[in-house]
Amino acid sequence: MDKLIIKGGGPLSGEIRISGSKNSALPILAATILADSPIQIGNLPHLNDVTTMLALLRSMGLAITLNEKMTVEIDANTIKEYTAPYELVKTMRASILVLGPMLARYGEANVSFPGGCAIGSRPVDIHLRGLEAMGAIIEVDEGYIRARSNGRLKGASIFMDTVTVGGTENLLMAAVLAEGRTTLQNAAREPEIVDLANCLVAMGAKIEGIGTDTLIVDGVESLHGCHYKVMPDRIETGTFLAAAAATRGRVKLKDTSPGLLEAVLVKLEEAGAVITSGDDWIALDMEGRRPKAVSLKTAPYPAFPTDMQAQFTAMNAVAEGTGTVVETIFENRLIQIHELNRMGAKITLEGNTAVVTGVERLNAAPVMATDLRASASLVIAALVADGDTVVDRIYHIDRGYECIEEKLQMLGVNIRRVPG
Ligand code: EPZ
Numbered sequence: 001m002d003k004l005i006i007k008g009g010g011p012l013s014g015e016i017r018i019s020g021s022k023n024s025a026l027p028i029l030a031a032t033i034l035a036d037s038p039i040q041i042g043n044l045p046h047l048n049d050v051t052t053m054l055a056l057l058r059s060m061g062l063a064i065t066l067n068e069k070m071t072v073e074i075d076a077n078t079i080k081e082y083t084a085p086y087e088l089v090k091t092m093r094a095s096i097l098v099l100g101p102m103l104a105r106y107g108e109a110n111v112s113f114p115g116g117c118a119i120g121s122r123p124v125d126i127h128l129r130g131l132e133a134m135g136a137i138i139e140v141d142e143g144y145i146r147a148r149s150n151g152r153l154k155g156a157s158i159f160m161d162t163v164t165v166g167g168t169e170n171l172l173m174a175a176v177l178a179e180g181r182t183t184l185q186n187a188a189r190e191p192e193i194v195d196l197a198n199c200l201v202a203m204g205a206k207i208e209g210i211g212t213d214t215l216i217v218d219g220v221e222s223l224h225g226c227h228y229k230v231m232p233d234r235i236e237t238g239t240f241l242a243a244a245a246a247t248r249g250r251v252k253l254k255d256t257s258p259g260l261l262e263a264v265l266v267k268l269e270e271a272g273a274v275i276t277s278g279d280d281w282i283a284l285d286m287e288g289r290r291p292k293a294v295s296l297k298t299a300p301y302p303a304f305p306t307d308m309q310a311q312f313t314a315m316n317a318v319a320e321g322t323g324t325v326v327e328t329i330f331e332n333r334l335i336q337i338h339e340l341n342r343m344g345a346k347i348t349l350e351g352n353t354a355v356v357t358g359v360e361r362l363n364a365a366p367v368m369a370t371d372l373r374a375s376a377s378l379v380i381a382a383l384v385a386d387g388d389t390v391v392d393r394i395y396h397i398d399r400g401y402e403c404i405e406e407k408l409q410m411l412g413v414n415i416r417r418v419p420g
Contacts, residue, residue: 002398004391004405006382007414008364011249011286014411018237018256019045019402020070020230023094023307024195027169028230029053030097031196032074033062034105034177035203039225042071045233045402048395052092056084060098079106086112086143092399093117096124096166099147100174103136109147113140118371120330126167130158134171134178155180155219163188163300168215169196175217176205184215190301191260195231202226232280234260235307235373236401241265241284242311243380244411245273245291246318251411252283263304267312270294271319291315293323293358300329310336310377317345318384319358326353336374339367343381343389364389372400379404383413392420 020043030053032039044050054072058064061080065073082102089095089112102109116122128138128145134153139146155178160167168188173196175182187193189211197210203223208216237256244251245268258265258277265275268284271291276283293316298306306329316323317340327333334354337347343362348355364387369375375397382389391397394417397404405415 001392001420002394003418003420004379004394004397005416005418006379006389006391008362008383008385008387008389009414010412011247011288012244012383012411012413013250015252015254016240016407016410017254018232021045021192021195021233022047022049022400023165023235024192025050025230026053026094027097027173027192027196028199028228029057029072029074030101031173031200031203032057033076033079033098033101034173034223035076035225036222037225038073038075039203040071040073040227042069042227042229044070044072044230046070047399047402049092049094049399052088053094056088056095056098059085059088082106082108082110084111089114093122094166096127097169097173099127099145100131100170100172103131103147103149104153104174104177107149107151111145113143113145118335119333122330124167126160126162126164127170130160130167130171131174133158134174134182152219153178155182155217157183157185159185160187165190165193168193172197172200172207172215172217175219176200176207176223177221178217178219180219182217182219184217185213187213187215188300189213191231191234199226199228202228232256232260235305237261237282238264238305238308239311239376239401240407241268241273241282242308242315243383244284245271245286246315246380247383248286248288248290249411250285252281254281256280256282258282263302264308267294267296267304271315291319293319293321293356295324297326298329306330306333307373309333310373311380313337313347313354313356314340314377314380316356316358317347317381318360318362322355322357324353324355328352335370336377339378340381342367343385345381361386363387366390366392369393369396372396376401
């Protein structure tokens with residue numbers, strides 16, 4: 001297993017480009033199943049999860065051509081298999097996103113039941129109940145979700161009792177080809193859902209309420225191909241900003257969008273950062289100052305994202321003062337604090353609340369990544385630690401951060417990857 005060796009040092013400084021959004025790319029790739037003519041998706045990030053989603057679509061028989069600029073052309077008409085096998089689902093839970101589109105277009109889908117993972121139990125009951133409300137017959141057999149429909153799915157009025165990103169995406173992708181009107185209430189409003197909905201509209205879908213918690217979908221008989229460009233990755237953006245703040249640095253991030261992460265920018269300003277931005281760039285300058293600790297609570301968009309919690313916990317670990325971090329989305333997502341404490345952080349855990357008292361510097365230590373964003377927090381901690389930190393199990397980081405070491409090198413970091 002590859003490791004990263006990071007020498008803690010001075011402030012991050014420089015300019016980098018932000019990649020396309022992983023969590024937009026995955027549902028949009030799943031949505032290509034719905035198109036009855038070839039579709040091109042651009043600005044895909046070069047990440048393991050994207051490769052896994054393409055491998056899944058290919059294993060089902062879709063014809064896929066990927067060019068060197070990470071634009072993919074997909075023809076779904078060559079589909080032969082309606083199955084997402086265990087081998088792929090176990091490496092990427094987001095494989096569940098093919099369930100809605102396969103069922104909507106072909107009336108059949110078999111998807112290995114995704115289990116829990118390091119950050120929590122992560123059930124998919126809301127996905128399944130919503131599809132059943134649209135007329136699907138669903139059984140769970142030998143670890144597989146086996147879903148069928150007699151003819152087209154039927155529009156339905158669905159209230160999701162928890163705000164779920166993947167659930168909203170799956171049901172939206174099912175609804176666009178269903179017969180009649182579907183109303184999705186208490187829908188997630190994350191920018192990735194807006195991106196998926198915009199792509200579906202470009203394919204000919206009829207969706208109202210995009211960006212709100214009520215999506216109204218009038219099903220159409222077929223969808224066509226289009227050319228769609230995935231939006232910038234707001235979590236990669238936020239991660240580099242938090243890293244710059246923790247190191248008292250100054251960075252400019254290009255090809256991103258400030259409107260995607262207001263809650264994060266507000267907290268960075270509270271930490272003492274000077275933020276400037278244009279349509280497609282964000283700059284952060286700590287003017288050499290140590291960040292001030294911030295308190296935050298994760299919640300569905302537009303509130304503070306759970307996917308940025310670990311990185312802010314790491315920033316708080318070296319900030320001035322004490323910050324309280326409350327995680328409300330996933331029950332086990334403060335797990336990284338134990339590794340941070342091994343590096344000299346002062347963090348205590350009470351239920352779903354981490355109380356972080358900042359220290360001046362951390363100390364390098366061998367640490368191990370447990371999930372994607374937790375590993376990002378360890379990288380941030382390594383940047384502000386004395387000595388060489390070895391971050392193990394970085395396959396987690398490669399799932400969500402394109403060219404992490406090249407980008408950090410461009411910002412002046414002494415970092416290298418060693419094959420394990
Ligand atoms: C998406 O996961 C993201 N993944 C996650 O990003 C992100 O952390 C999460 O949304 C929350 O923003 C992708 O987009 C591929 P949820 P998802 O369904 O869709 C509960 C990263 O680091 N729930 O919104 O799986 C669930 O247990 C990743 O990039 C049910 O109870 O998350 C959780 O407590 C990790 N029943 C809450 O809802 C359901 O049927 C939110 O989960 C579905 C979810």
